[in-house]
Amino acid sequence: MSACLGIDIGSRAVKVVVLDGEGHILARRLAPAGYDGPAVAARLVEEACAQAGVVRSEILFSMATGYGRGRCSVADAESSEITCHARGARFLVPDARTVIDVGGQDSKVIRIDDAGRVLDFVMNDRCAAGTGRFLEVMAEALGLAVDELATLHAQAQSPAPVSSTCTVFAESEVISHLAQGVPRADIVAGLHAAIAGRVLALAERVGLEPVLTCTGGVALSGGFVAALSAAARMPVVVSADAQFAGALGAALLALTRLTERR
Amino acid sequence: MARNYPRLESGAELTRLMIDHYTQALAPRTRPVAWITSGAPVELLRAMDVLPVYPENYAAVCAAQGAVPLCEAAEALGYSRDLCSYARISIGASATPQIAPLAGLGRPDLLVACNNICGTVVKWFQALAQQFGVPLFVLDTPFLPDDAIPPHALAYVAGQLEDLVRWVERTTGRRLDRARLDETLSLSNAAVALWREIRHLCRVRPSPLSTPDLFVTMAAIVSLRGTPEAVAFYRLLRDEAAQRVRQGVSAIDGERFRLLWDNIAIWPRIYHFFSQFARRGACFVADTYTGAWDVEIEPGEPIESLARAYLGIFLNRSLAYRATRMARLIRDFACDGFVMHSNRSCKPFSLGQPAVRRRVAAATGTPGLMIEADMCDTRAYAEEPIASRVQAFLESLEERAP
Numbered sequence: 250m251s252a253c254l255g256i257d258i259g260s261r262a263v264k265v266v267v268l269d270g271e272g273h274i275l276a277r278r279l280a281p282a283g284y285d286g287p288a289v290a291a292r293l294v295e296e297a298c299a300q301a302g303v304v305r306s307e308i309l310f311s312m313a314t315g316y317g318r319g320r321c322s323v324a325d326a327e328s329s330e331i332t333c334h335a336r337g338a339r340f341l342v343p344d345a346r347t348v349i350d351v352g353g354q355d356s357k358v359i360r361i362d363d364a365g366r367v368l369d370f371v372m373n374d375r376c377a378a379g380t381g382r383f384l385e386v387m388a389e390a391l392g393l394a395v396d397e398l399a400t401l402h403a404q405a406q407s408p409a410p411v412s413s414t415c416t417v418f419a420e421s422e423v424i425s426h427l428a429q430g431v432p433r434a435d436i437v438a439g440l441h442a443a444i445a446g447r448v449l450a451l452a453e454r455v456g457l458e459p460v461l462t463c464t465g466g467v468a469l470s471g472g473f474v475a476a477l478s479a480a481a482r483m484p485v486v487v488s489a490d491a492q493f494a495g496a497l498g499a500a501l502l503a504l505t506r507l508t509e510r511r
Numbered sequence: 512m513a514r515n516y517p518r519l520e521s522g523a524e525l526t527r528l529m530i531d532h533y534t535q536a537l538a539p540r541t542r543p544v545a546w547i548t549s550g551a552p553v554e555l556l557r558a559m560d561v562l563p564v565y566p567e568n569y570a571a572v573c574a575a576q577g578a579v580p581l582c583e584a585a586e587a588l589g590y591s592r593d594l595c596s597y598a599r600i601s602i603g604a605s606a607t608p609q610i611a612p613l614a615g616l617g618r619p620d621l622l623v624a625c626n627n628i629c630g631t632v633v634k635w636f637q638a639l640a641q642q643f644g645v646p647l648f649v650l651d652t653p654f655l656p657d658d659a660i661p662p663h664a665l666a667y668v669a670g671q672l673e674d675l676v677r678w679v680e681r682t683t684g685r686r687l688d689r690a691r692l693d694e695t696l697s698l699s700n701a702a703v704a705l706w707r708e709i710r711h712l713c714r715v716r717p718s719p720l721s722t723p724d725l726f727v728t729m730a731a732i733v734s735l736r737g738t739p740e741a742v743a744f745y746r747l748l749r750d751e752a753a754q755r756v757r758q759g760v761s762a763i764d765g766e767r768f769r770l771l772w773d774n775i776a777i778w779p780r781i782y783h784f785f786s787q788f789a790r791r792g793a794c795f796v797a798d799t800y801t802g803a804w805d806v807e808i809e810p811g812e813p814i815e816s817l818a819r820a821y822l823g824i825f826l827n828r829s830l831a832y833r834a835t836r837m838a839r840l841i842r843d844f845a846c847d848g849f850v851m852h853s854n855r856s857c858k859p860f861s862l863g864q865p866a867v868r869r870r871v872a873a874a875t876g877t878p879g880l881m882i883e884a885d886m887c888d889t890r891a892y893a894e895e896p897i898a899s900r901v902q903a904f905l906e907s908l909e910e911r912a913p
Contacts, residue, residue, distance in 0.1 A: 316899075329903035331907075367910065370903060454865050454868075
């Protein structure tokens with residue numbers, strides 16, 4: 250059996266996807282990136298191959314993406330996250346024309362054509378505001394696990410405004426809300442609204458065309474997606490594999506390279 | 512890092528000229544030294560035998576060698592980190608010349624600031640005036656919302672140019688010599704015409720020069736405009752570029768994509784930054800910055816012609832005008848896309864870029880990338896996010912290519 254590998258070494262998590270020669274997903278693995286993403290990637294590749302039932306010699310092309318893409322020894326080539334997320338999102342949500350990816354340390358908005366090619370894109374500026382890391386810091390300040398944010402969001406009565414999207418300043422706002430006895434659910438809803446507003450302002454730079462899909466780890470947070478959908482006034486389609494979009498896109502590019510080579 | 516750029520033979524002559532220029536600026540006085548802004552009417556000063564020196568050019572020279580300590584020196588005095596890095600470097604170098612290249616820029620005898628490029632220069636030069644205790648002339652050029660230059664704006668600026676002449680005469684005791692002004696104007700125009708010719712040679716495919724080459728060689732059109740030396744240098748450069756065209760020598764190896772650059776250079780990373788593009792066959796063939804000195808002073812009454820020239824520069828124009836100009840450059844130079852430097856320092860250049868980007872992309876059908884950095888302050892340059900954006904942009908160009 251021939252197979253392709255996509256490896257996404259992100260700032261917070263490493264994702265690996267194995268595709269067969271027809272582009273079917275055989276395996277997917279994910280783990281925190283820690284301090285040595287490439288080492289985590291190497292381990293995940295072994296695990297994913299075992300899960301897929303392929304041996305390394307059957308992997309005919311491997312493509313890396315994400316922050317650690319340049320240091321991935323198991324990859325044959327590397328591609329940017331933008332190109333990979335576009336491809337992966339198109340695969341997961343075939344009608345998608347706008348992709349909002351909110352990852353660990355950056356957020357990006359990509360407009361794509363029907364083949365998943367990048368038409369235009371924009372990324373957040375230098376700071377980590379409105380990213381996965383932002384939510385992690387806020388969850389910590391609230392004494393919550395990241396998974397709990399969605400549940401609390403659903404219980405919000407009146408979202409507490411969080412005006413600053415600077416991670417450090419927003420954390421002080423959260424602490425001051427807590428000091429004033431604001432329910433945590435309302436703070437969570439306020440935080441999600443703040444991120445959604447910021448990402449949407451970014452999206453408007455490239456134009457928000459339906460169907461809108463969301464990828465990256467933060468896409469799995471139901472509260473954020475609800476806030477985004479409300480702010481954008483359109484449905485947001487999210488695949489259960491949203492966090493794998495980058496790795497999946499890399500694997501699809503690997504498959505294309507392989508086909509071209511033949 | 513591999514340098515994909517063949518070296519310019521004429522570069523050595525430019526280095527010699529600039530060393531000579533700064534030596535004169537720092538030498539014991541044989542004539543008054545005026546520190547002026549890049550959009551100031553230098554021809555009048557030259558015609559009165561005043562030596563013009565550009566703190567902006569000096570700041571770029573400092574930045575190429577690493578100017579964060581000079582920025583920090585200004586910040587230690589209380590200047591905001593959000594202030595233009597040229598201003599911070601200039602103020603920092605004036606306050607702590609011992610850590611500045613050339614041991615500082617010396618001292619001016621007079622200052623001339625023209626706000627056609629930005630509002631910051633007014634306050635920056637006021638700070639210098641206070642620091643050195645020297646007189647300052649502020650030339651106020653109203654912003655042009657439409658393409659045409661209204662007569663009242665022209666009359667207003669022409670009146671101030673007359674005032675400037677009287678002010679310099681009073682301050683320095685030198686008279687404006689009309690014959691010398693005519694000669695300076697024709698030297699200025701000759702350099703401008705050559706500069707235009709050089710830039711237009713980049714329409715050839717493959718382009719003989721690239722934007723980083725122009726960024727380096729523009730020093731003379733800024734600092735030496737109106738002198739015979741500038742004309743001689745640009746003849747040399749023009750001949751070299753024309754020879755490259757004849758011999759089919761290109762600015763980068765294997766030109767595949769042609770791009771337009773918007774905004775000031777990232778001086779401390781100039782070749783490093785552009786190499787990311789050159790390595791994948793993308794050559795910058797046009798830009799909106801070096802063309803700011805492609806301004807001819809029309810024949811006729813010199814004061815009015817100068818007023819027209821210095822009022823009408825790119826940065827003193829509306830976003831619509833700028834978008835139209837960029838779209839025309841993209842067409843004329845057959846560009847496949849454009850890159851906008853959102854320059855933390857330069858507010859007039861950078862504010863409104865998202866709107867210009869949309870308009871230019873819609874008008875030309877070419878994609879535009881925006882990257883965030885600073886012309887001098889490397890603390891505002893985030894290596895990995897920039898590399899990611901550049902790579903993604905080039906990948907999207909490759910996907911578009913037939």
